[in-house]
Amino acid sequence: MSSSRKRLPPLNTIAAFEASARLMSFTSAAAELSLSQGAVSRQIQRLEERIGTALFERRHKKIELTKAGDIFYRAICESLVSIRRAVMDIERLNSTHVTISASLAMSSFWIMPAILKFKHLAPEINISILANDQVLDPFRDAVDLAILYGDGAWPDLNSYKLFDEKIFPVCSDSYATEHMIKSIDDLKRCTLIEVVSENSVCGSWEDWFNQIGYTGKFGNTQPLQVSNYDLAYRAAEAGQGITLAWNYGPQEILRSKRLIRPVDEYVDTGMAEYLVTGLSSAERPAIDRVRALLIEYSKGEGAAVF
Template sequence: MRLPPFSSLVALEAAARHRSYSRAADELFVTHGAVSQQVRKLEDELGVQLFARRGNQMEPTPTGAALAEQVRRALDTLRHGVEDARRAGSGPIVISVGAALAASWLTTRLARLTAETGELDLTIRVEDRVADLTTDGVDIALRYGVGPWTGVESVRLIDERMFPVCSPETLARHPIEKPEDLLTAPLLRHTSLTWATWFRAMGIEPPELPPGLAFDASTMLLDAAAQGMGFALARAGYAQRDLQDGRLVRPLPGEVDVDTGHSFVWRADNPKLPRILKLRDWLLRETEGERREGRVCPDGENPAYPAASCPPPRPFATSGP
């Protein structure tokens, strides 16, 4: 069954409550004639009288009063629903991010992110774990890995790229002109980012490294390199701040792409979705510019730096809208 126009039902409810077309018109910001016309159309459609004039008042008939009460209840339900939806979409957007990415990458962008998106209500949770976007009160995760992840949407923000770094003092003590020179240099290690991968990409059979310092946290690894303890294999996103500040330098051009990276992860059914997507789009634009401008690739004609070690930038892959 087709319902009458919503505007007619609203006019009926207001007129019945005020017992006046004029006061109903004032409440609804329309004219007296508009309310009268809406009620008349509703009476014609239903085939029943809804109001009768009693002196200066428009008294609802029993049928009009009963219908007005039903409309009032329906409007109350709608108001509560809208209020609940508004509350659900308010409050801080909670972002879960690993310590290394937070310190070296996200914090350098927060001022511009809030200024350019207008999103001021953010809570950053620094945690090296996979947050559950359903049960942990997290709206966005900047997640490291390959993906995709079950039950969420994701888009790749940063492709994993690695390259050697060291302090300016280390480079002065151990001049590096070609990849082979690192075979005799002091190498710092990360437990999950191996020098073997980089040496193979450079066309060099990876050596068996002597005992030395190894770290399972990128921040500690880069800090040790900045203190002059040796050469480290850095992830591009993590090393950016130290490179900009001059604490670290790159002894060689070129970088190696690997499959992993950082992704922006969210739930499509999150009530804060419009705000989440605004942040997603801003970060996508931000990282696209870095990929286009900040990439340093070896010369393909130089046999010391195989062109295969630096393939063209990959387009962003997304499992979300």
């Protein structure tokens, strides 16, 4: 038997410790493991003797992790995440079902058109889109691909940059003409529409004006706030005001001139959208195929407008 194997505590003692630490109760751990409370206590004691230090502080009617116990518990949690990830990868090894997680806006304005575009190119692949502003993590969650907003610094993920984020005002052509919008100063006469969102570092008009360095004065009228980008763009299309758009979002709306850029200024936020997979994900032809198609789409019909 190898020395590394000899140093590994018995697995039943690890199971007893994990349940006790998670539930903070020997009694609850015993019920979960279908053991007596005494049996769990003996396994914890055996584990502590094996490691050579106390893992719990026993107090009246409650237990707490010691520093050593906290270190050991965090290591076990990380190991369980890897094990669960491996089990999911194995179960889906030959699956042609691919799940993609993305924000509501990215799902609506970019992923859906992409999937519809190349559905005929890979009819054997069943693609599910999980649209939620709490985007799932392919390393930890049951999802194959995700589009994450950020700086790309995710150590557990393989990432491919799709778009750098640039944000600019948009409105209908008739609205720009009616309000004679030629410069940023002209926006003070406009109804400003903004989305209440935390999905961008430049999501509000106040953020946008600050980041382009605008020092002019505006009235006391507050922007018209809506809950999502679809409502904002619909309102702008209907001539109700001017809103902010990002360069990889409503491409079709911009290319069809239903919305235009009335001024040239834009903010380059330094952030980007990344297509990511888990670093330890098992290779699956279906995932590789969808990933390649999304990257190809991002360079062609789905490319940023500038």
